[in-house]
Amino acid sequence: MKQLRIQxxxxxxxxxxxxxxxxxxxxxxxxxxxxxxxxxxxxxxxGKLYLEAxxxxxxxxxxxxxxxxxxxxxxxxxMYTTVIKELLDKDIRRNELLLALGGGVIGDLTGFVASTLYxxxxxxxxxxxxxxxxxxxxxGKTGIDFYERKNILGCFKQPKLVLIDPKVLSTLSKREWxxxxxxxxxxxxxxxxxxxxxxxxxxxxxxxxxxxSLSVKQAVVEKDEFDTKERMLLNFGHTFGHAIELKxxxxxxxxxxxxxxxxxxxxxxxxLTDEVxxxxxxxxxxxxxxxxxxxxxxxxxxxIAKDKKxxxxxxxxxxxxxxxKAFLYPVEEKHLxxxx
Ligand SMILES: NC(=O)c1ccc[n+]([C@@H]2O[C@H](COP(=O)([O-])OP(=O)(O)OC[C@H]3O[C@@H](n4cnc5c(N)ncnc54)[C@H](O)[C@@H]3O)[C@@H](O)[C@H]2O)c1
Ligand SMILES: [Zn+2]
Numbered sequence: 532m533k534q535l536r537i538q539x540x541x542x543x544x545x546x547x548x549x550x551x552x553x554x555x556x557x558x559x560x561x562x563x564x565x566x567x568x569x570x571x572x573x574x575x576x577x578g579k580l581y582l583e584a585x586x587x588x589x590x591x592x593x594x595x596x597x598x599x600x601x602x603x604x605x606x607x608x609x610m611y612t613t614v615i616k617e618l619l620d621k622d623i624r625r626n627e628l629l630l631a632l633g634g635g636v637i638g639d640l641t642g643f644v645a646s647t648l649y650x651x652x653x654x655x656x657x658x659x660x661x662x663x664x665x666x667x668x669x670x671g672k673t674g675i676d677f678y679e680r681k682n683i684l685g686c687f688k689q690p691k692l693v694l695i696d697p698k699v700l701s702t703l704s705k706r707e708w709x710x711x712x713x714x715x716x717x718x719x720x721x722x723x724x725x726x727x728x729x730x731x732x733x734x735x736x737x738x739x740x741x742x743x744s745l746s747v748k749q750a751v752v753e754k755d756e757f758d759t760k761e762r763m764l765l766n767f768g769h770t771f772g773h774a775i776e777l778k779x780x781x782x783x784x785x786x787x788x789x790x791x792x793x794x795x796x797x798x799x800x801x802x803l804t805d806e807v808x809x810x811x812x813x814x815x816x817x818x819x820x821x822x823x824x825x826x827x828x829x830x831x832x833x834x835i836a837k838d839k840k841x842x843x844x845x846x847x848x849x850x851x852x853x854x855x856k857a858f859l860y861p862v863e864e865k866h867l868x869x870x871x
Pocket of ligand 2: 714
């Protein structure tokens with residue numbers, strides 16, 4: 532078993548990473564919650580695989596569950612209201628607990644419900660995809676997509692507890708696996724040289740690897756809970772990644788893998804990044820069978836300048852000085868055009 536604690540000014544919380552934790556969830560939940568009823572939100576795929584086991588492990592509680600369709604389309608305002616209506620129909624009260632059982636979609640949506648229903652309910656996260664286990668389940672970002680923009684409605688709301696069972700990863704599809712692997716490699720590259728070294732041996736993704744990956748996110752979240760400075764380092768590979776994701780029909784993590792190589796090339800051309808760093812990263816990306824033949828970043832610079840997610844006037848590029856050491860490199864929008 533591995534344990535982490537996210538230490539914030541308010542609302543600090545624990546993360547437990549343990550094989551088969553799914554079978555004894557109440558052991559941990561009773562430390563943070565003393566009422567009788569728990570409302571599980573999950574999707575149809577995860578629900579079919581794990582809802583019964585989860586209910587069994589929470590047998591001292593009265594359980595209600597809301598099962599929604601899987602996939603990003605469920606991070607919508609319609610699904611948000613559907614879930615809330617179902618919870619109200621099941622008579623949820625202000626001090627009762629929500630439990631998010633699923634990947635990042637379930638985590639983001641349930642967290643958003645938890646932050647708004649009755650102006651805030653407690654929630655526990657039980658992430659089941661690789662991406663949610665090694666990344667999205669901590670940090671407190673919740674939200675939904677709206678008006679064709681991802682994560683545009685949302686807020687910061689920390690969970691009471693995060694319980695991670697690496698064993699459930701055995702049922703993930705190859706593409707979902709890739710999706711998480713891209714981000715896991717990113718965490719190693721920006722802040723954990725030791726993890727990067729471990730990944731070279733292609734280990735099983737177990738408690739230790741998830742712990743090492745989460746510790747990178749923990750460090751930046753603790754320094755910058757509301758994403759104004761250090762936390763932006765997590766965007767390594769994302770500026771170019773976002774530009775190519777839809778265009779090339781890639782999963783997010785696959786686009787991030789290519790995006791990391793594109794921004795390193797950008798860094799090399801500006802004399803800020805070492806070629807060795809690029810080569811090392813490419814080797815790892817290849818090893819995990821992710822796309823590694825990156826497009827020329829110059830073709831995407833203009834598009835990046837138009838990306839509405841950027842702060843007005845400036846683009847914060849994330850670069851590496853060496854493996855495990857990332858830094859922010861602000862570029863004025865107008866200077867991007869000169870680089871082409
Ligand atoms: N809040 C944050 O900090 C943060 C960070 C990164 C990404 N995100 C969000 O996370 C979402 C993506 O998360 P995701 O990749 O987990 O997507 P997801 O929740 O859609 O899960 C991917 C697929 O895998 C299935 N699945 C999940 N666990 C499984 C298991 N153990 N076995 C078999 N199938 C399983 C799901 O049913 C789904 O079909 C995006 O909406 C993204 O915006 C949030
Ligand atoms: Zn990402």
